[in-house]
Amino acid sequence: MAKRFFSLVVCLITCSLLSAQEKINQTFKDTRVINAQSVETLAKRKLDFRVSHRFGDLAGDNGGYKTFFGLENASDILIGVDYGVTNNLTIGLHRTKGAGSMPDGNSGLRQLLNGVVKLRFLQQTADNKVPVSMAIVGMASLSTAEKIEDNPDIIRSFPKFAHRMATHAELLIARKFSDQFSLQLKPGFTQRNLVPFEDENGIFSLGLATRIQVTKVMAVIGDVTFPFSERRTTANGFYTPIGFGLEFDTGGHVFQINLTNATGLMETDYIPYTTTNWGDGEFRLGFTISRLFNL
């Protein structure tokens, strides 16, 4: 099966390289959907300055009027930059607060430096000889949090330096079906070097993302990521991270406003650690501001 898939990809890449046909651009308008990465890369020498924010629970036990519907809390905050090395290769460095936690309250990695590399190796063509765009993403998160001594039960005990790290890799397969509708599939694998007792280090996941263009400027976006793990069930207190929102592209600026039950912003955070449930009102308002610069 893997061999067949590999052959298909090689065949598509060859078609893509040989095809002089018009390429399909802007399957998504931004390099991220809500929680998920999109297949888009930055154009060469473009710098994307990004600020993302996830507020506290809108409703539920920790939301409502007492936190002004979550606006007085910050689950996670991201600030960072992405840079287009070539039209198909983007690198990025982001700082996040880190937000994920286990159902028992044991927190995941905090105070994270996140390095991201994204390579788009296939681009959909107008003649459909290449029907999809594909990219691979590699991500590493490093916790700069202070080590907590004498408590081996928590992640922040960091017995080794490597325990500060979590990594994630994924394949993005996307198609722009029309000017209005795009869909993306993203199988991925997340590796945490240190996990709580009886948890698993490696987690496979499958994500789905979509974009529905409403006007030239505005689109509806949504994504969902299913972790494949026996432990990550609702019975154990884990929930599937789901988000949807609105995206505004005003030329140079992309502004997203969204609702999601995920607390963390990076894949190494929200895939293994989403323990908040839409049904219990544990979803939050979030936004992303992206600003492009020529370098």
Next chain:
Amino acid sequence: MKAIVLTFSALTLCMLMAWRWPTAEINEEGEKFVSPWNLTKDKTVNEVLMRLGDVPLPHPVDTSMKWVSARAGEELVKHGFGRGPGGFKTSRQSKHFVCTSCHNLEKEDPDLSVSDPQARLLYVKDQGLPFLQGTSLYGAINRTQFYNGDYRKKYGDLVNAAQNNIREAIQLCAEECAQGRSLRAWEIESILAYFWELGLKMEDLIISEQEWQEVENALQGSGDKEGVIRLIKRRYLAGSPATFVTPPKDRKVGYELEGNVENGKLIYELSCLHCHENGRYAFYRLDDSKFSFKHLDRHFTRYTRYSVYQVARYGTSPLNGKRAYMPNYTMEKMSNQQMEDLRAYVKEMRK
């Protein structure tokens, strides 16, 4: 030692005797002759004018300067960087634009003696060129006036130095139009050297057979040389006229001209998409989707930065953090009729 010196001297003498000056050639009959200079279509206009005794153009290249080369100039014009000491790339002149963002490098007017935007549009379509705000750099070397007409309204006193000096004009374009760093002296000379390669040729001018004969006669010394110089110079413009125009008073009514959809399509494809397609030079992207046409149509009559009337006639301004801007279209680069053609096309495509 003496033998070596004698042998070396003899060899040098032989080599000198064997040397022939290249002006003399041997014809088929084995006779020596000197090639005559003939007026042909591929001769440069400047060469012909020089032979007629015209005053030399005021911008010869200073080749005594280090690193000056036409190839470095070509790279600067096309890619925004040159090759300096040791062949290393210089830093990019501008993060936002290159010369070809706004200027063609080929002949873009069928008749170089007039600036007619409609004739130019049809000509560039046939030549596979874009339809741009800037004047083609082809023949720039034959011009003696730059930043003419209403460009003073835009650049103020900055045009003083540039109006009769191509080097200053290049520098003004680099700093203000391209929003980039100042060009170094050798870079300007290199660009100039490249421009000399893009000089007008006699075949570019519209000259009748009788006029051609007059030029030939004058070159052979039997005609009115000054009259012929004037004749040749009437066949191309010494500078590009620039008339700034405002959007229509009532944007809903427009310029009160009937738009031609087919012509509007050409303008959209050869002009708008040149910069806006897939964000080539602009952050605001345009394509052939209905979303783009609906957006443009909705804003046409408004007073926003998405209004074509607004940005085509006034342009946009470079701002801190967003230096990439849109230059305006003068009347000579896009007529009011063409604006209405574009509007008609946008309206048609949004349906």
